[in-house]
Amino acid sequence: xxxxxxxxxxxxxxxxEQIVEAHARIAARIHRTPVxxxxxxxRLSGAEIFFKCENLQKxxxxxxxxxxxxxxxxxxxxxxxxxxTQSSGNxxxxxxxxxxxxxxxxxxxxPRNAPSIKCExxxxxxxxxxxxxxxxxxxxxxxxxxxxxxxxxxxxxYDDDRIIAGQATAAKELHEEVPDLDAVLxxxxxxxxxxxxxxxxxxxxxxxxxxxxEPAKAxxxxxxxxxxxxxxxxxxxxxxDGLRAPLAARTFAILRRELSGVLLVSEEEIIAAxxxxxxxxxxxxxxxxxxxxxxxxxxxxxxSIQLPARAxxxxxxxxxxxxxGNVDLSALPF
Amino acid sequence: xxxxxxxxxxxxxxxxEQIVEAHARIAARIHRTPVxxxxxxxRLSGAEIFFKCENLQKxxxxxxxxxxxxxxxxxxxxxxxxxxTQSSGNxxxxxxxxxxxxxxxxxxxxPRNAPSIKCExxxxxxxxxxxxxxxxxxxxxxxxxxxxxxxxxxxxxYDDDRIIAGQATAAKELHEEVPDLDAVLxxxxxxxxxxxxxxxxxxxxxxxxxxxxEPAKAxxxxxxxxxxxxxxxxxxxxxxDGLRAPLAARTFAILRRELSGVLLVSEEEIIAAxxxxxxxxxxxxxxxxxxxxxxxxxxxxxxSIQLPARAxxxxxxxxxxxxxGNVDLSALPF
Numbered sequence: 001x002x003x004x005x006x007x008x009x010x011x012x013x014x015x016x017e018q019i020v021e022a023h024a025r026i027a028a029r030i031h032r033t034p035v036x037x038x039x040x041x042x043r044l045s046g047a048e049i050f051f052k053c054e055n056l057q058k059x060x061x062x063x064x065x066x067x068x069x070x071x072x073x074x075x076x077x078x079x080x081x082x083x084x085t086q087s088s089g090n091x092x093x094x095x096x097x098x099x100x101x102x103x104x105x106x107x108x109x110x111p112r113n114a115p116s117i118k119c120e121x122x123x124x125x126x127x128x129x130x131x132x133x134x135x136x137x138x139x140x141x142x143x144x145x146x147x148x149x150x151x152x153x154x155x156x157x158y159d160d161d162r163i164i165a166g167q168a169t170a171a172k173e174l175h176e177e178v179p180d181l182d183a184v185l186x187x188x189x190x191x192x193x194x195x196x197x198x199x200x201x202x203x204x205x206x207x208x209x210x211x212x213x214e215p216a217k218a219x220x221x222x223x224x225x226x227x228x229x230x231x232x233x234x235x236x237x238x239x240x241d242g243l244r245a246p247l248a249a250r251t252f253a254i255l256r257r258e259l260s261g262v263l264l265v266s267e268e269e270i271i272a273a274x275x276x277x278x279x280x281x282x283x284x285x286x287x288x289x290x291x292x293x294x295x296x297x298x299x300x301x302x303x304s305i306q307l308p309a310r311a312x313x314x315x316x317x318x319x320x321x322x323x324x325g326n327v328d329l330s331a332l333p334f
Numbered sequence: 335x336x337x338x339x340x341x342x343x344x345x346x347x348x349x350x351e352q353i354v355e356a357h358a359r360i361a362a363r364i365h366r367t368p369v370x371x372x373x374x375x376x377r378l379s380g381a382e383i384f385f386k387c388e389n390l391q392k393x394x395x396x397x398x399x400x401x402x403x404x405x406x407x408x409x410x411x412x413x414x415x416x417x418x419t420q421s422s423g424n425x426x427x428x429x430x431x432x433x434x435x436x437x438x439x440x441x442x443x444x445p446r447n448a449p450s451i452k453c454e455x456x457x458x459x460x461x462x463x464x465x466x467x468x469x470x471x472x473x474x475x476x477x478x479x480x481x482x483x484x485x486x487x488x489x490x491x492y493d494d495d496r497i498i499a500g501q502a503t504a505a506k507e508l509h510e511e512v513p514d515l516d517a518v519l520x521x522x523x524x525x526x527x528x529x530x531x532x533x534x535x536x537x538x539x540x541x542x543x544x545x546x547x548e549p550a551k552a553x554x555x556x557x558x559x560x561x562x563x564x565x566x567x568x569x570x571x572x573x574x575d576g577l578r579a580p581l582a583a584r585t586f587a588i589l590r591r592e593l594s595g596v597l598l599v600s601e602e603e604i605i606a607a608x609x610x611x612x613x614x615x616x617x618x619x620x621x622x623x624x625x626x627x628x629x630x631x632x633x634x635x636x637x638s639i640q641l642p643a644r645a646x647x648x649x650x651x652x653x654x655x656x657x658x659g660n661v662d663l664s665a666l667p668f
Contacts, residue, residue: 031370031371034368034370036365036368036390037365039392055616056370056615056616056617058373060616117613275663278618278663279451279618279663281390282389282390282394282617282618282619282659283390283616283617283618284612284613284616284617284618285616325616329609329612329613329666329668330668332663334663334664
């Protein structure tokens with residue numbers, strides 16, 4: 001009584017202006033990755049698919065966008081204390097690389113079961129790896145300890161507006177190149193890439209449909225969107241090693257507002273789509289990337305996401321973000 | 335006495351006009367492939383390398399350029415009899431694909447030891463595979479027999495000005511994107527890609543240095559350039575299955591005039607460079623492509639090709655053509 005029944009919708013954060021600023025900050029340091037097409041994939045899907053190839057990005061994934069934006073946003077007096085982060089791999093390599101570009105130190109907390117290729121990448125970029133047990137609690141504690149001891153600035157892999165604004169620049173570039181997309185699909189783990197994708201895509205093409213793609217074995221985003229409440233991540237033993245983190249409240253708030261749905265993908269579908277991308281498109285993608293293709297090439301896949309008919313009568317035009325290409329060639333699943 | 339001591343230099347064939355016409359004929363049907371760069375490769379080589387990614391081309395190699403130009407150059411009455419060709423793989427797939435685009439039949443003569451992935455590709459594009467023994471004689475005889483029986487038009491993989499003009503469009507695109515290259519390297523087998531590359535590059539940047547790259551195990555181009563006389567191909571048991579054909583007089587005439595040299599690459603260097611391209615650039619290239627990188631990343635590699643100093647004082651800018659990406663993922667050499 002007397003109190004408002006509902007709180008007002010929070011403002012969209014990060015704002016479009018922050019995304020534009022992020023792009024200006026990072027553009028000269030990163031690759032403007034190509035958007036590839038494939039008649040084979042178009043035939044298999046019945047759609048026109050535009051592949052934004054962040055596997056061809058510096059450090060082998062989109063993560064360099066957010067990391068560069070965050071690290072180059074810091075005032076000098078903060079930056080000089082160095083950076084600490086926790087990462088299953090790609091964010092760690094990106095932070096190590098961006099920190100080296102800025103000439104500052106980076107400590108990367110990684111779970112012991114991270115692929116060795118990702119640990120080696122961190123070290124190759126000059127980062128210092130701090131191993132911990134493969135639990136979110138251990139990762140947070142180890143990062144907090146380093147932060148306390150060194151005064152390093154924590155750059156979270158996704159629960160950070162500077163990171164989200166940076167990741168949003170991939171979809172911004174995709175829309176600059178292909179302005180009339182009907183839908184965009186991106187992988188979802190912690191939600192940094194997907195929430196950034198949502199913000200850019202919604203701003204540039206308000207009527208667009210947006211989907212997350214997630215391993216069925218790590219389906220917290222699916223459950224969270226379905227129930228309207230942030231759900232815990234029960235299990236994460238998927239081959240898609242980049243998709244083993246849970247959503248944050250920050251990313252969930254954006255996804256809840258923008259997503260048309262989350263599409264679940266089986267382990268077999270992930271591996272089959274990955275092999276197809278290698279064989280037919282001649283690009284190396286990691287399992288975490290192939291989740292965006294799998295839903296489109298299965299029987300009835302494009303029909304199931306129920307896109308409105310195009311005014312020009314053409315096939316649906318769908319953008320997908322291939323998030324990374326860091327794979328251990330000595331341990332391929334096919 | 336009374337007779338000229340030297341015959342006049344023959345005109346450059348195909349002409350620049352034929353290359354421009356070829357590009358206009360094929361541009362809407364093929365991919366304009368991206369030109370990628372990599373700080374890792376720049377660091378390893380001490381140069382700035384620009385990778386023209388024909389592995390990302392339709393049918394997985396540059397061969398679609400020449401095949402499309404040749405097949406769409408034919409008058410209707412010739413085209414309707416169909417096409418016959420001999421190919422170790424990529425040219426066969428390209429002819430099958432371009433013939434299907436034109437709606438005509440294609441017979442592809444292939445050696446029995448061609449990788450199964452390449453045979454399957456020909457069939458997937460609707461081509462008919464005619465197997466023969468893995469000798470140049472058997473291949474020619476089988477193609478001639480089909481030609482005699484069906485009236486099909488023979489489209490040779492490289493001993494054909496229409497093919498050379500088509501292959502030349504890859505270097506044309508590369509120079510349109512990166513106009514100030516100091517050198518271009520391309521693989522050499524029969525010499526279609528390399529001679530076309532020479533014609534485009536020389537026209538667009540007359541002072542450029544041009545190099546062929548060849549497996550040491552199939553070194554007829556090296557010997558031919560070194561001796562100034564067309565040499566036979568003694569052996570061809572290299573892993574680079576796309577580089578097992580000998581030069582033709584037609585391609586040798588161009589290479590002899592334009593090349594600064596042929597760089598030989600060992601089998602181990604081919605495999606190591608291939609793995610490096612997969613791991614660091616996240617692209618699938620076949621062994622025949624990695625011959626262009628190997629000479630640049632070996633100790634003293636760039637110095638050994640003796641490029642003139644740049645007027646701007648910068649590092650050498652080197653274009654390389656990654657020719658294809660058709661690899662059997664079930665039989666990787668690493």
